Amino acid sequence: MPKPDTSRYRPTNWPSYNASLKRRGFPSIWFDPEMEWYAVRTGRRGPPEIFSDSAIQM
Secondary structure (H helix, E strand, O other): OOOOOOOOOOOOOHHHHHHHHHHHOOOOOOOOOOOOOEOOOOOOOOOOOOEOHHHHHO
């Protein structure tokens, strides 16, 4: 079975491509200093969770 043709977008006009990325804007990220970053121990078997669900969702 032959592999499907994978065509990738490759910009050729780099100045206009970079300008279009700048026009998109910059995402703002706000961190809540009171958020629980590390997960609470559950006592279950297996490797412990490292980060809390809210940290992962962010």
